Amino acid sequence: MFTTEYLDLPPLTSAGGSVQLPGSKSISNRVLLLSALSEGTTEVRDLLASDDTRVMLDALRQIGCEVREDADAVRITGLGAKAPNSPARLFLGNAGTAMRPLTAALALLSGDFELSGVARMHERPIGDLIDALRQLGCKIDYLGNEGFPPLHIRHGDGLPSLALSAPIRVRGDVSSQFLTALLMALPLVAKSQDIVIDVVGELISRPYIHITLELLARFGIVVQRDDNWQRFTIAAGSRYVSPGVVHVEADASSASYFIALGAIAPASDGHEGIRVLGVGQDSIQGDIRFVEAARAMGAEISSGPNWLQIRRGAWPLKAIDMDCNHIPDAAMTLAVMALYADGTTTLRNIASWRVKETDRIAAMATEGRKLGALIEEGPDYLKITPPPSPADWKAASIHTYDDHRVAMCFSLAAFNPAGLPVRIEDPRCVAKTFPDYFEALFGVTTARAGQIPVICIDGPTASGKGTVAAEVARRLGYRFLDSGAMYRITAYAATQAGLIIDATHEARIAELARALPVHFDEGKIWLHKQEVTNAIRTEEAGMNASKVSALPLVRLALVDLQHSFQRLPGLVADGRDMGTVIFPNAPLKVFLTASAECRAERRYKQLISKGISANISDLRADLEARDARDANRSVAPMKPAQDALVLDNSRLSVDEAVDQVIGWWRARQPFGA
Ligand SMILES: O=C(O)C1=C[C@@H](OP(=O)(O)O)[C@@H](O)[C@H](O)C1
């Protein structure tokens, strides 16, 4: 997951390959709650692991369910007839699928509960649900604003007697989750009589009620509904029966980004477009109907029981005019596809967007306009006209409003015909439903050669370039190449193979270097199956690295390996010849240096802190000798590239040096400072 302040996407050109999507949020949180209300243990496979399911799992633990999270499944032992632990204060983040159904379930049990969420959750309506529960006799107070969380359920003295004989009326035109909440909770009290729910007004987001009914059926609850989706009847004697094992299908709303990707991007060489795995034509999720909308815009889509295959068809895409009430979440993705269409696209009947993670109508309009589109925003619709020509596209920094879908949607703007990068602010917000979204995106997209940015940080030994480069990479979410480690590892491998590091063994060492089985894994360095992180950091390993790096054939052998690190979304490469030889076209080259005195002192402190004794003047003599060898070797001598910015960090802290490099980098981006 990217947790950086922003993530810059370079212009993307093609896409191809398979994506295994994470589990459906709507199914996951329903299955968790139903398991919690059942007796016995339910094994949930392929559960979504994200912020929304995390808050649900935490809440279930707090009220007394046993939750075991194993590698193969999550196992929930439900409350059955047991009363929930109380009092309890539950924090439900911004998960509508946790807040609304848990409110209803806890209101029909005994106990004292407070339910709260993030600030935005306290702006998302829940009044229609509370009205319905109060009609029944439940005692619920608002702790903040009337009609919104946080809430207090006051059943500490036991469940009050409930008025169950009259139909329970609930409004359906603000969120379908209120009806879902009642449908999942009322079987708790449907003992001796049928319970009837009447929907007042139009029921929006209807396919989500279908998911609810499907899953209730799997847990043994039969609900009858009339043809108009206005009246729902829960049978007397209802009892939640765990199905034992439940498989969660992949998220159809998350699929929309990859369906759109396949529709927008030319297929990468050797690929038939994008294959989405985990969800297919038989999905119980309404958002699978996004497929029809994408087809109407020109995508070529084939599908099977658990997969979708998407290719670009009509190009530009075809503008559409569509009622999107049945696919409220996936329809946001249409707003971004509309940027690539041949005219004005109208998305209608989307008023519910205004009360979701943010006011999504306003957000999509504001951010779309930043890219150069012409957007008309109405109370319940959007009309989107793409930028008239490639030259009218603008490089934009997309504000994401802590809304996962805004972030995921606008990542697709990186295919703009102007070849401009796109900045996504706060990319971490995708954690609500798809923590590894950007990794998945980068796994199937390509940029034009040379368009993946590289920041080179070269400099002499002990200048702090490794520390600075690693931190710059971390702050930008870029990959990190410690090229010095390549030489250290090669020297280490040569020594292990019994080779003396000198010109007579050059060809043999180069051969070793060409097939170096090195991999980097969370700060650790591996040579085949041996961890060499510390072994290559000794002074002796440094000296050997310097010797090995003076051998021209070895340097040549390591070039391809180093180039292979230039992958999306970008690279920070540290070494001695990154800017001069390996990435001569890098858009930012920094030569980081410090006085010999200062570097010797840093190295001294580093060694002493590791418990290794050292002598400062010997260290200084060593590093000056190394400087001389690095600067005078025949191939790729260490020197600042002509277009490098020199940064003497003798008097700078690590943070100050990092800030300077990032400052230079930001100044070169088209987004403004
Ligand atoms: O029941 C559900 O799982 C959901 C219902 C929809 O909300 P509304 O009914 O509020 O439109 C949808 O937007 C949300 O992401 C999930």
Ligand SMILES: C=C(OP(=O)(O)O)C(=O)O
């Ligand atoms: C509206 C959404 O979430 P929630 O389940 O919190 O309503 C969403 O995921 O787009």
